[in-house]
Amino acid sequence: MENKNYKQYKCTSLFFILQIFYVILCNILNKFMKLLLHSCCAPCSAAIIEYLLQINIKPVIFYFNPNIFPKEEYEKRKNELTKYAAMLNLEVIDGDYNHDLWLSEVKNFENEPERGIRCMKCFSIRLSATAKFAHENGFDTITSTLGSSRWKNLKQISEAGKAAVEPFTGLTFWDKNWRKDGLSERRNFLIHTNNFYNQVYCGCEFSVK
C-alpha cells in the first residue's frame, strides 16, 4: 500500500507537471495574440514590453498622445520610446498629434485636479483611438501603459478601456494591473539602467507643476 508521503509526492509532481503544461499552452496561445499596446512614454512602457516578450507576446506599439504639451515634449517622449522599441525590433505606430482638438474635447475641465473628469476624458480619447485603430487593422486585443504610473487612477483607465472596445465585436481590452507581479520595481530599474528621459509632469499644460 502507498504511504501518505508517497501519495503527497505523486500529487505534487502531477501538479508541477500540469503547471508546466499550462505555461507551455499559454505561451503557444500568446504567440497568436494580436496585441496593440497603447503607449504613453518609454518609462511607463519598458517593463510592460519586457513582460509581454517574456510570455511570447510581440506587441505593436501605438503612440497616440495628443494630450502632451508642448509639441517638443511630445516629440521627446516619442523619440525615447521609438529608440527603445527599435532596440527590441518592435513596430511603433505614430498616431496623429492634434492638441487643439484634444483641448476642445476637455474644454470646461481645465481646472479639474489630476485624476478628475479631465483625466477620465483624456483616457477615453486615447483608448478610443487605440480601439478604432486596432479594429481597422486586425488586432484582437488592446491594452495600455497608462496604468503603470502610480499617479493614475486605475479604475478610470479600466472604465475607459472597456468602453473603448465596446463598439467593436471581437476586440478585447486587457484589463491587467501593470503595477503588480514585480512590474513597478522592474519599471524603476529599467528607467535607471536605460537612462530614459523621465518627464516630471503627466503631459498636458494643466498638469505642469
Ligand code: SF4
Ligand atoms: S493630467 Fe495627464 S491624464 Fe490628466 S488630462 Fe492631463 S495629460 Fe491627461
